[in-house]
Amino acid sequence: MRITLKQRKLKSGKISLIIEYSKGTEISSTGKRKYIREFENLKLFLHGNPSNAKERKENKDNLQLAENILAIRQSEVLRGKYGFKNKNKGQRCFLDFFHEKTEEKYESSRNYGNWAASLLHLQKCISPNLTFDEVDDYFLKQVKEYFDNKALTKSKLPLSLNSKYAYHNKFRAALRLAFEEGYLTINYAQKVKGFKQAESQREYLTFNEVQNLAKTFCKYDVLKRAFLFSCLTGLRWSDISTMVWSEVRDEDDVFRIVYRQEKTDTMLNTYIYQSKLEIF
Known part of the structure; x- marks a missing residue:
């Protein structure tokens, strides 16, 4: 979930300060993608065109107060204490979400290969019924352990360090997107450390x-x-x-x-x- 401070101009000329909660998107019954947003009116206002020192000071004080409230709201969400999470989203299966993000990469032709390969590996170590409500630190460790010690190539060889780096990074990217879209109340992508990227040795032909x-x-x-x-x-x-x-x-x-x-x-x-x- 993304939380931002917005300004809305009123007919009176003043500017209302509000907080916007952007909770990702969902597909409507007609097949169109719909953005999910909620707003909190802080009942704080700015003078549209401050004409004296008093009005300029009021603008500064109200804007500072609004930014302080924004910081509190962001902190509450990170700690999972804010009551805006969509309970239905918590019941969605992680692999279904990852598959959706993989298909989006196919449509944009960007990095689809790595996302698709990562999905094939995740299907081997994650239950198809595992939901976002079940995502925790232990789950993160299990997935990283799989990529580090159990994942094999099509030739039944261990993954190279760069393959571990690429595939695990797609897993972390999915966690970050899930947090931004309201499926998770904790940004687990920041909690799990990725693999280091190895320097590739390139061969050349004369x-x-x-x-x-x-x-x-x-x-x-x-x-x-x-x-x-x-x-x-x-x-x-x-x-x-x-x-x-x-x-x-x-x-x-x-x-x-x-x-x-x-x-x-x-x-x-x-x-x-x-x-x-x-x-x-």
């Missing part, structure tokens, strides 16, 4: 090695050409598989690629000389 690969037979020609294209551009497979021709621009004797990378969400500008494309 141009001669790439040329030799270009001459080597491959049963799947499209896979071979995609790999060679990746060597020339530095693009990941996830980026190459979604590229369209409008992102490749012919500029005299070179081709310029203008592309937004999925993993880092950053723009890429790279050039390929036509002479290098001969290996295709």
